[in-house]
Amino acid sequence: MNAFRTILGKDLRTELRTLESIPAMALFAATTFVLFRFGLDRTSLEGSLAAGVLLATVLFAAILAINRVFVSEREQGGFDVVRLAPVDGTALFAAKVCVLAIYLVVLELIAVPLFALLFLDSAAGLAPLALVLAMVDLGLATIGALVSSIAINSRARDLIAPLLLLPLLVPVMIAAAGAAEPLLAAGGPSYDGFGKWIAVLALYDVVFGLVGYAVYDFLLED
Amino acid sequence: MQTGVQTRADPGAAAAEAAAVALRGLRRDYGERPVLRDVTLELAAGETLSVIGPNGAGKSTLLRILATLLRPTAGRVAVLGAELPRGAWRVRGRIGYLAHQPLLYRELSVTENLEFNARLHGIDDPGRRIEELLGAAGLARRGGDAVRNLSAGMLQRAAICRALLARPDLLLLDEPRAHLDVGAARIVEELLGPAPGRTRVIVTHEIESGIGDADRVVALRADGSVAYAGAAAGLAPAEARAIVEGRQ
Numbered sequence: 001m002n003a004f005r006t007i008l009g010k011d012l013r014t015e016l017r018t019l020e021s022i023p024a025m026a027l028f029a030a031t032t033f034v035l036f037r038f039g040l041d042r043t044s045l046e047g048s049l050a051a052g053v054l055l056a057t058v059l060f061a062a063i064l065a066i067n068r069v070f071v072s073e074r075e076q077g078g079f080d081v082v083r084l085a086p087v088d089g090t091a092l093f094a095a096k097v098c099v100l101a102i103y104l105v106v107l108e109l110i111a112v113p114l115f116a117l118l119f120l121d122s123a124a125g126l127a128p129l130a131l132v133l134a135m136v137d138l139g140l141a142t143i144g145a146l147v148s149s150i151a152i153n154s155r156a157r158d159l160i161a162p163l164l165l166l167p168l169l170v171p172v173m174i175a176a177a178g179a180a181e182p183l184l185a186a187g188g189p190s191y192d193g194f195g196k197w198i199a200v201l202a203l204y205d206v207v208f209g210l211v212g213y214a215v216y217d218f219l220l221e222d
Numbered sequence: 223m224q225t226g227v228q229t230r231a232d233p234g235a236a237a238a239e240a241a242a243v244a245l246r247g248l249r250r251d252y253g254e255r256p257v258l259r260d261v262t263l264e265l266a267a268g269e270t271l272s273v274i275g276p277n278g279a280g281k282s283t284l285l286r287i288l289a290t291l292l293r294p295t296a297g298r299v300a301v302l303g304a305e306l307p308r309g310a311w312r313v314r315g316r317i318g319y320l321a322h323q324p325l326l327y328r329e330l331s332v333t334e335n336l337e338f339n340a341r342l343h344g345i346d347d348p349g350r351r352i353e354e355l356l357g358a359a360g361l362a363r364r365g366g367d368a369v370r371n372l373s374a375g376m377l378q379r380a381a382i383c384r385a386l387l388a389r390p391d392l393l394l395l396d397e398p399r400a401h402l403d404v405g406a407a408r409i410v411e412e413l414l415g416p417a418p419g420r421t422r423v424i425v426t427h428e429i430e431s432g433i434g435d436a437d438r439v440v441a442l443r444a445d446g447s448v449a450y451a452g453a454a455a456g457l458a459p460a461e462a463r464a465i466v467e468g469r470q
Contacts, residue, residue, distance in 0.1 A: 006341040014329045077325035080291055084325075085342035086315030221293065221307075 003087035007095035012102065014072065021068055022106050025061040029111040032057045033118050045119040051180035054115050055173055058108065058136065065103045066144035067161050069096050070152040083220060093145055093216040097209075100141035108133050125189035132179045135201035139172040142208045149219050168208075175200040240303065242267040242392055242421035243288060248297035250283055250446075257283050259447045261297070263440050267391075270422040272432040272454065275442030276466050281425040282322065284442075285394045288423060289319040302392055315343050318390030320398055324381035328370035332361060332380045335369060336387060343388040355383040360409050374401035382410055393422045429462045441465040 015021055036053050037043070045053060073079045073092075082092050112133070116123050144165060151161040179197035182190040241264045248261040258280040265271045273281045286292040288301055290310035298305070304312040319325075326335045333352060340348030356365050359379040364372065372380060378401045385393065398414055399407045416422070426432040433439055433454050441450040441462055449465040450457050464470040 002344070003342055006338060010327065010330065010334075010338050013334070014327065017329050072327060072329075076327050077321070077323045078327065080289075080319070080321070080323075081325050081339065082342065083291055084289065084314060084317060084319055085339070086311075086344070087342055 003082075003085070003091035004094050004098075007082070007092055008098050011095065011099045015099075015103075021065040022103055025064050025103065025107045026110045028064060029057050029061045029107060030114055032060070033111070033115055037118050042119070044121050046121075046184055046186040048177065048181045050119060050184040051177045053119065054112070054184075055136065055176050055180065057111065057115075058104070058133070059140065059169065059173065061107055061111070062100070062104055062140045062144060063162050063165065065100055066140075066148050066165065067158055069100055069145065070148050074152045079220060089217040089220040090213050092220070093149070093212050096145040096149070097138075097141045097212070100144050101137045104137040104140060105134075108137070120184070121186075122188065125183035125185075128189060128191070128194070129180060129183050131198065132176055132183070132201070135179075135198060135205060136172060136176045138205045139201060139208065140169065142205055142212060143168050143172070146208065146212045146216075146219075149216070171204055172201065175204065240267060241265060241300065242269070242302055243271070243423065244298070244300040246298040248284075248287070248299055249295045250280065250287060250292065251295045256295075257446050258287075258442075259445065261440070261442075261448055261451075263438070263448075263451045265421060265423070265438060267421050268416075268419055269437040270416060270424065270435060271438045271440060272436035273423060273425045273440050273442065274427070274429060274432055274462055274466055275449075276444045276468060279442035279444055280446040281442060282396055285319070285321070285396050285423065285425055288392070289317055289394050290314060291319075313392075315388055316391045318385035318388065318393045320381055320385040320393075320395045322396055322400075324369070324377050325384060326369045326377070326380060329368060331366050331368055332356070332372070332383070333365040335380070336383060339384050339387050345388060351387065352383075355386060355413075358409070358413055359383050360406070375403060375406050378402055379406060379410065382413055386413060391419060391421065393420060395422065396425045397427065398424065399426075399428070427466075429466065430459050433457060433459060433462060444468055 082089065112126065116126060147165045147168065148161055151157040151164060154160050175197045179194050182192045182194060243265040245261050245263050248258055249256060250258040261284065273284060275281050283292065287294055287299060290306055290313065293307045302313045302316055330338065336352045337348055340352065345351055356362050359382060361376065361379055364376060369377065369380065382398065393414065395414060398410060402410060436454040438452065439450060439454045439457050440448060441457065443449050443465065449470060
């Protein structure tokens with residue numbers, strides 16, 4: 001737990017100093033919303049289209065952070081530092097999952113109000129949508145940290161990470177869209193199938209969390 | 223001129239104390255290319271081993287294997303009584319590793335980097351230990367500086383502080399005097415010198431001092447094979463130079 005907190009603290013401190021990830025993610029999300037607004041030529045979205053625009057934007061913004069989350073470990077010897085210390089390698093995995101999840105929450109605190117401003121007639125569905133986004137964040141962070149640590153040793157990591165990541169995230173996106181669609185429906189939120197999709201998201205997050213926990217020490221080996 | 227592996231035993235030296243490092247037939251390949259071939263040596267606790275050889279002979283690879291960061295392809299490796307790679311978890315935290323890379327985060331200050339390492343190693347009263355090390359390394363006034371702003375020599379001294387932080391039993395030093403001026407080299411000498419219970423493995427290109435400071439020497443050829451492994455007194459500098467220059 002101490003190692004987890006130490007690595008997490010180091011990563012957040014570094015991000016606060018360099019602002020390498022969160023501003024880029026927020027700018028990407030804002031630009032994408034503006035493009036959708038003019039590309040779709042709509043001032044209002046609802047249901048599956050609204051869910052799709054929001055979730056696709058969050059997904060692609062997340063890839064920017066996922067690509068960078070292990071760069072300092074790779075380029076500045078952070079993997080060696082952790083492996084030389086008497087700590088479990090999974091502390092690094094858990095810290096990176098947490099860092100990515102925090103980045104995504106901060107992104108959404110900026111992007112969701114902007115999305116509501118540009119596309120939604122009513123903000124009534126936003127409160128339950130927070131739960132969907134929290135589950136999506138956990139899935140993106142868990143799978144992202146796992147894939148990023150596999151891709152980081154490749155010279156083509158910027159290409160490999162999304163190629164591995166996107167297929168693995170299809171179930172997350174299907175479940176998230178299924179849960180978010182009724183919340184963003186025209187005429188106010190409904191909860192048709194909401195619980196089922198949240199359960200699918202939770203299950204997927206747990207499975208990948210366990211996979212990461214089980215294999216991460218092996219991924220750290222040469 | 224002698225060819226092949228010269229192994230000159232110094233009787234009695236290895237016998238008494240338990241070996242801090244024991245290698246038997248160590249081999250390491252990168253893909254199809256062997257980098258280290260059939261390295262066999264034993265180093266007692268408290269002894270110093272100098273590793274010499276030309277560029278690409280596998281010296282740094284040998285250190286990374288001893289540091290538990292690389293798996294051997296074949297052979298037996300035991301460090302501080304633990305068989306590697308299986309027993310690596312037993313010795314992590316007891317090894318101080320100074321690599322070519324400083325293993326410090328550029329955006330953090332020297333002190334923050336040392337605090338980060340101290341927390342990972344569970345060091346009690348890290349502030350006092352860090353202050354002590356920075357003072358000894360002549361970096362007392364630079365502790366708050368970001369690592370990215372340090373000169374190469376200061377970076378090397380900061381990396382030495384990191385390697386020494388947890389008071390390791392085994393020090394693995396890859397060219398510890400790199401980037402250091404004469405004054406800094408003297409400071410570092412005191413920090414990294416022999417100490418009770420401290421076993422050292424030093425990769426160096428300085429043949430005379432490498433042999434002079436060591437109890438044992440291993441000289442590697444360019445193909446990663448061992449040209450000499452044994453007591454430092456048994457290898458003349460001229461002979462070592464011939465090995466490094468590929469004449470033997």
